[in-house]
Amino acid sequence: DxxxxxxxxxxxxxxxxxxxxxxxxxxxxxxxxxxxQKAKKPPELMFVYSYEKLSINxxxxxxxxxxxxxxxxxxxxxxxxQPEDSALYLCASSQDSGGARYIQYFGAGTRxxxx
Amino acid sequence: GESVGLxxxxxxxxxGDNSIINCAYSNSASDYFIWYKQESGKGPQFIIxxxxxxxxxxxxxxxxLLNKTVKHLSLQIAATQxxxxxxxxxxxxxxxARQLTFGSGTQLTVLP
Numbered sequence: 001d002x003x004x005x006x007x008x009x010x011x012x013x014x015x016x017x018x019x020x021x022x023x024x025x026x027x028x029x030x031x032x033x034x035x036x037q038k039a040k041k042p043p044e045l046m047f048v049y050s051y052e053k054l055s056i057n058x059x060x061x062x063x064x065x066x067x068x069x070x071x072x073x074x075x076x077x078x079x080x081x082q083p084e085d086s087a088l089y090l091c092a093s094s095q096d097s098g099g100a101r102y103i104q105y106f107g108a109g110t111r112x113x114x115x
Numbered sequence: 116g117e118s119v120g121l122x123x124x125x126x127x128x129x130x131g132d133n134s135i136i137n138c139a140y141s142n143s144a145s146d147y148f149i150w151y152k153q154e155s156g157k158g159p160q161f162i163i164x165x166x167x168x169x170x171x172x173x174x175x176x177x178x179x180l181l182n183k184t185v186k187h188l189s190l191q192i193a194a195t196q197x198x199x200x201x202x203x204x205x206x207x208x209x210x211x212a213r214q215l216t217f218g219s220g221t222q223l224t225v226l227p
Contacts, residue, residue, distance in 0.1 A: 004158075042204055042217035043159065056214070090158050102147055102208050104215055106158035 003027075006091050006107035014115050015081060021110045023074040023091030032074040033104060034066060035090040043090055043106075049074060050096070081114045088112070127224045134192040136221045138205035143186065145207040149215070150179060150190045154201045162190070162203075192223075200225045 005024045013019050023032065031050050035043035048056035049068040063085075065077040074091055088111055092104040128134045140148075146167040151159035165172045165179045165188070172179050178191040192199055205218040 006158075040202075040220070042220055045214060048214075092158075102213055102215070103149060103161055103164060105161060106151075108156075108158045 004091055004093055004105050004107035006089075006110050008110060009108065010111045010113075012113045012115060013078065013081065015083075017081075018077070018079045020078065021076040021089055021091075021112075023076075023093075023107055024072055025093040025105070026072055027093065027105070028071075028095075029093035029105075030071060030096050031094045032068065033092040033094075034064075034074070034076050035092065035106075037088040037090055037109070047076075078112075081112075083114050086112055086114045124219070125222045125224070127226055128195050129226050130197060131194055134190075134195045134199070134223060136190045136192075136203050136205075136223065138188050138190075138218050140186050140188070140205075140207050140218075142207065142209050143183075145209040147208040148179070148181065148188055149206045149208075150177075151204045151206060151217075152199075152201045153204065153220075159204060195223075195225050197225050197227070199223060 007022045011019060033048050034046040036046055037043045045058050046060045047066045052068045052071055063080050067075040067077060088109040090109045091107045094102055094104045149164045150162040152162050153159045163172060163174045163177050163179050165181050167183060170181050176193045179188060181188045188205060190203060200223055202220045202222050204220045206215050208215055
């Protein structure tokens with residue numbers, strides 16, 4: 001089973017709203033990732049959690065706040081977003097961020113629209 | 116810095132023909148490569164990977180070739196089917212941070 005589950009699948013929010021994206025995996029993976037993907041572009045890395053600790057923040061604006069409550073869950077809290085933040089947000093996981101197998105398995109994503 | 120790119124943004128092939136998707140990378144320190152397939156409305160799906168100490172790896176209907184001399188890799192899909200229509204991304208890993216760097220993607224369209 002290589003399933004990464006993301007909820008919700010679609011989200012529409014205003015610029016003053018607060019919302020959260022959720023990601024879950026039960027593969028025992030210890031590294032989890034958030035990516036942002038614009039239409040017809042490759043995914044862009046936002047955050048990396050390794051063993052539940054934030055290890056990489058790719059200079060993401062503070063209106064995006066990640067959280068890793070436990071090894072199976074990853075959240076992305078959204079607040080005061082801008083219309084240009086509209087995109088597909090992808091979660092991924094891998095066995096380890098520095099181990100022998102680097103294959104990242106992706107969820108289906110949350111399609112976010114900011115009005 | 117790391118750069119992974121694809122030669123062609125779009126590729127159209129007849130159903131049943133073989134497809135070849137190419138990818139060039141610039142960082143000679145890249146030591147691991149992955150091909151992903153992304154269908155419309157879905158996340159990237161792992162297809163096949165290859166380490167830099169290999170030059171060829173085969174999967175089910177797919178083969179990845181790696182030429183380190185010219186920093187080039189390709190994905191070959193045998194007997195292309197309509198379900199193969201998707202965007203294909205190559206990705207590389209290098210450095211101590213082991214971050215995944217994606218190429219720009221190739222849209223494969225399978226014609227009936």
